[in-house]
Amino acid sequence: MTSEPSNRGWLVVSVSTAGAPDSLRVQVWRKLRSLGALYLQQSVCLLPARPPVVREIRRLADRVRHQGGTARVLPMAFTDPADEQAVIAEINAARDAEYTEVLERLPELRQELADERACGNATYAEVEESEADLQRFRSWLDKIAARDYFGAPTGQAARDGIEQAAAELAAFEEAALHAEAPGPGAVKHP
Numbered sequence: 707m708t709s710e711p712s713n714r715g716w717l718v719v720s721v722s723t724a725g726a727p728d729s730l731r732v733q734v735w736r737k738l739r740s741l742g743a744l745y746l747q748q749s750v751c752l753l754p755a756r757p758p759v760v761r762e763i764r765r766l767a768d769r770v771r772h773q774g775g776t777a778r779v780l781p782m783a784f785t786d787p788a789d790e791q792a793v794i795a796e797i798n799a800a801r802d803a804e805y806t807e808v809l810e811r812l813p814e815l816r817q818e819l820a821d822e823r824a825c826g827n828a829t830y831a832e833v834e835e836s837e838a839d840l841q842r843f844r845s846w847l848d849k850i851a852a853r854d855y856f857g858a859p860t861g862q863a864a865r866d867g868i869e870q871a872a873a874e875l876a877a878f879e880e881a882a883l884h885a886e887a888p889g890p891g892a893v894k895h896p
Contacts, residue, residue, distance in 0.1 A: 715755040716793075718780040719763055722749055726775035734775075737766050742853030744797050752793065754855045755781060794856045801858035804850045808843065808864045815839050815871055819878045828881040836875050843868055 719738070723731040741759055743751035753759050767777035784790035815836065822832050847868055854861055 716782045717753045717755045717763055718782045719753060720750045720778045721770055721775065723775040726773045730770065730773045730775055734766065734770060742797065744793060756855060798856050798858040801850060801854045802860040805858060805860035805864040808847055809867050812867045812871055816874055819874050823878055823881055828878055828885050830882055830886055833879045833882050840871055840875055
């Protein structure tokens with residue numbers, strides 16, 4: 707699968723937190739990771755120049771400068787489309803690895819639902835716990851998707867996996883409803 711070129715350019719981001727509070731280094735690293743930065747070397751990374759990314763990088767650069775570090779944000783364009791395709795492939799590989807981790811962990815949730823159902827433990831409390839787990843997966847997937855600028859191939863499989871888990875949770879919830887709710891005509895005892 708060949709990804710389309712960005713057509714919007716790129717940002718080269720260079721950050722140094724020397725002389726700044728130690729916590730800034732962690733904040734910078736976390737922000738760049740959350741944006742899906744591709745590190746070219748230590749403290750120098752590359753990101754597609756998409757409007758939300760540009761906005762976040764400007765904010766980050768301002769924070770770094772205000773806290774005593776240095777930040778440079780340089781616009782860049784590839785002169786060779788093959789080089790750009792190689793970078794896109796590397797970025798997609800990083801996203802695929804993240805999506806794969808979601809897919810590797812989803813069976814635990816699905817197995818837990820199956821085990822609880824097999825044990826006759828389809829209860830509202832289990833539904834709530836599993837809904838919270840599913841929401842964590844969805845949140846995780848949303849974070850990955852936000853930095854999936856070029857449609858990494860494994861993204862669809864991860865979305866499908868989450869939807870399959872959601873369908874299994876809906877079936878589990880239905881079983882819990884039937885297990886805990888009195889049937890028609892049932893008399894409640896005080």
